[in-house]
Amino acid sequence: MTDTTPSTPGQLELAHLHSSLADPALESMNFLNEVAGRYPDALSLAAGRPYEEFFDIEEVHRYLRRFESHLTDELGLSPAQARRAFYQYGRTKGIIHDLVARNLAVDEGIEADPEALVVTVGCQEAMFLVLRALRTDDRDVVLAVAPTYVGLTGAARLADLPVRTVRSGPDGLDLDDLAVTVRQARAEGLRPRACYLLADHSNPSGLSLDLATRHALLELAEREDLLLLEDNPYGLFSAGADRPPTLKALDTRRRVVYLGSYAKTGLPGARVGFVLADQLVSGPSGAVSLFADELAKIKSMLTVNTPPIAQAVIAGKLLEHDGSLLKANEREIALYRDNLARLLAGLAEAFPAGSGVHWNTPSGGFFLVVTVPFRADDELLELSARDYGVLWTPMHHFHDAPEAAHQLRLSVSLLTPEQVDEGVRRLARLVDDRLR
């Protein structure tokens, strides 16, 4: 909104702009940011941004120098070639693909062909590239496990691709509902092209799939000829010792397009993500290409390159930690684990059995969902921020199922451990007052 006198006519009309601009999801995000902005002193159990206390600008310089020495000392580039790598337009698919492939091997046990990787401007661009590629006409739809990350919903709107939701159920994915949804869409003459999900510590539900469900999902994808779009920004932040393999690590039939993010594990300000797309694409006259090469063509029309300078920063961090972000994030992993344990302990203390308040118990990540016996809507959030000094996210922003009206997403990523304790106490006061 800009300050304009009533006599100034608008030159454009919203009704004559792309339909994504009228999407309620945009208003949701605006509202949530606006509330957070109006109550800067409220503790945020809402924000999903990574922890800030470890930030250090000198690291950026060190990472850039590490990548430079990698180019010259390890790869044998001349100084002029190294300068060009930093300064000039680069390869459309990215200049750090070998390092990303090594990272996937080290941390995830995924054997990725570096040529099947496209380095993107955050995972958001990767989602848009994939959805845009899969959209040929009005018959195409994408499926998404609900509640759904708003970034997927936004990218799909922008690609004119309708989203059909699949129930997550208590375990992260209702496989029967997925099969029914696929068949129903086909019966309507539609083409369900892919199903989007987070298998690990999902945003916003906090849920993870167990190993049996992962295998069953891959079988269903094969049977129903469906791609799976696996988004995995939180997989490293496991609270327990063991991490189940990603869908991509289990994928023997190129059914999984893997969407990677370095926003939480690398450096958010670099905005580097990637997509691993090793599917084969048949063209006319029998030519076969990698899906990654088709995505790169779309990228060439969208952003041309992911900034080489930003890629260099991430490359330096990967190099400094022998390709392992699990190693690079030891402090962060411990912090998030501690915060999640404190949040769970605080909830258990505040809401004993019979209180009517319950929540899920994620095995890691940033998020969990609390269910309360009253409406947890935008109005209550406003009251919570103003009178109780605590922010959270009403689940109806991610999900239009009836239960969402009574659910809150809580996040533990931005607060110090002490702030988590205090945040739960404030939330408990709000809930107690509503239950009275």
Place this chain on the structure above:
Amino acid sequence: MTDTTPSTPGQLELAHLHSSLADPALESMNFLNEVAGRYPDALSLAAGRPYEEFFDIEEVHRYLRRFESHLTDELGLSPAQARRAFYQYGRTKGIIHDLVARNLAVDEGIEADPEALVVTVGCQEAMFLVLRALRTDDRDVVLAVAPTYVGLTGAARLADLPVRTVRSGPDGLDLDDLAVTVRQARAEGLRPRACYLLADHSNPSGLSLDLATRHALLELAEREDLLLLEDNPYGLFSAGADRPPTLKALDTRRRVVYLGSYAKTGLPGARVGFVLADQLVSGPSGAVSLFADELAKIKSMLTVNTPPIAQAVIAGKLLEHDGSLLKANEREIALYRDNLARLLAGLAEAFPAGSGVHWNTPSGGFFLVVTVPFRADDELLELSARDYGVLWTPMHHFHDAPEAAHQLRLSVSLLTPEQVDEGVRRLARLVDDRLR
């Protein structure tokens, strides 16, 4: 293309991917890159990349430190706030909008409201944001002065927005043809939403509009209720002393959306561009927003933020030169001017009057167009690269008019002055052999 055994079936079919992937423009770019890659020793009068001999990685570190001190010493941010500016997700419209606005005031005499700016991942993202916003349904079309920059063609394909071309004529824009094209489209029930052009040193034609044409174009835009999309990556590279004002500097009625690029004047590897969109958008219930805010909503679904680290590099360069890229690029401007003069002198020497070879004489920038009395097609380019050691760009890649078949685009941006001289000599040998 990947190496696959014939028995491996493709899992996806190109025919079931987005139509932009079947666009001949993509094959063009692939072909041109591929020829350049096969003949690395050929002198490139084809590449439009900026000159590389001045690149210096230490500058990147210096620019980052300059922006950091700007945040803390000049804007009074705390060290923690400065760290967050570098590290964390930032404002969707960008974090260097004040500096970009100052740059526009200093170098272009454009008084920009910083809130009307969106900092983008190169100018390419800016083009896509605008075209996507302007596309509501099949009736929308965009006009573009032909021959047209391939990036615009690509972004339009990706936004499902057909392009109707307008003749440039000998002076850069045929205003009568523009008026006829607008009316013709309307008569067909279409909505021509905007006309895209480079007013200064256009890619690929090299042409610039004179001042009278600029004024007449703005009047036509007002009369026909048309937006102008002014793309200006080369405006600073004027060979003469005077630069005419940009369309945006002359725009008193918010008719011009200004597409800015720092790829040639800042640092290509930062991939930072911007769009100045001060148009007013009327929503339902009388709300009025800036077009920039609508573009930012699309950006939030596409790339979320332009990498703050990359913005910081450009910010540091702007700060180091008091907001002036004209000042920052003194060496580059002199180099391109010298190269263009050498190219023109070399052509005049090689092809005297009556030779049947002619060319235009741009007032600056990277490009000019040579017309020859034989077909200058991809086959000839291949021969030129292999047997004569010189690369250029067949104009048919930018334009399907009949004359394009006999035209070559030459660029002077990547070569040293001595290489320009040698490049013209090699081109002259090719042309002489064809004329024999």
